[in-house]
Amino acid sequence: MDHSEHHHAHHEAPPAATWGMAAQATLHCLTGCAIGEVLGxxxxxxxxxxxxxxxVLSVALAFLFGYALTMRGVLRAGVDFRTALRVALAADTISIAMMEILDNGVMLIVPGAMDAGLSSWLFWVALAGSLLVAFVLTTPVNKWLISRGKGHAVTHQYHQGH
Structure with missing residues (x-):
């Protein structure tokens, strides 16, 4: 009998996905997204x-900062760069993509927000509102992903004791 097959039967069940856990994962994701989004x-x-x-610039920077924040935590657990990158891609891609669609969509829908300029309250209120919409609508998606052992659930093994 091949012991590697037998070993796979003992995988841990995915963590119980609480709303708090989903909100925390979404907030973590939103932090990287917001840094990239605002900078872009x-x-x-x-x-x-x-x-x-x-x-396009905002989306690219949001993915870059989102992945970098996740990788920072995973690298602290002592894994190599390639493993940390794979974990970050698995943990954050769906969440960041959803947030980017939502917050850029809001920015494009709010009349004049994209053309308002950095000194305009409209720009900043629309941007803050777009990030809030992204957080609210992405949290249930992250809860669903975590309950299936996907999304931020893949980072949990690297955060033991944190």
Whole structure:
């Protein structure tokens, strides 16, 4: 009998997904997203880039910062860079993608928000509102993912004792 097959039968069940756990995972994701999103919006707006280029820049930076924050925690557990990257991709891709669709969608829907400029209250209120919408609508998705051992559940083995 091959012992590797027998070993797979003893996998841990996915963690019980609580709303608190889902909110914490979403907030963690939102932190990276918000850093990238705000930075992208600031750079794009300050440089006078088109809305499309600004959104693309914001999305790219949101993924970069989101993955970097997750990798930082996983690397602290002593794993190699490739493993940390794989964990971050598995943990955050769906959550970040959903947040980016939602918050950029809100920014594009709010009349004048993208063209308001950095000194305008409309820009900042719309951006804050877009991140709030993304948080509220992504939390149930993260709860569902965690309950199936996906999303942020894959990082839990690297955060024991934290």
């Amino acid at each position: 919006m600031v750079i794009g707006t300050a440089a006078g880039l088109s809305n499309l280029v600004t959104v």
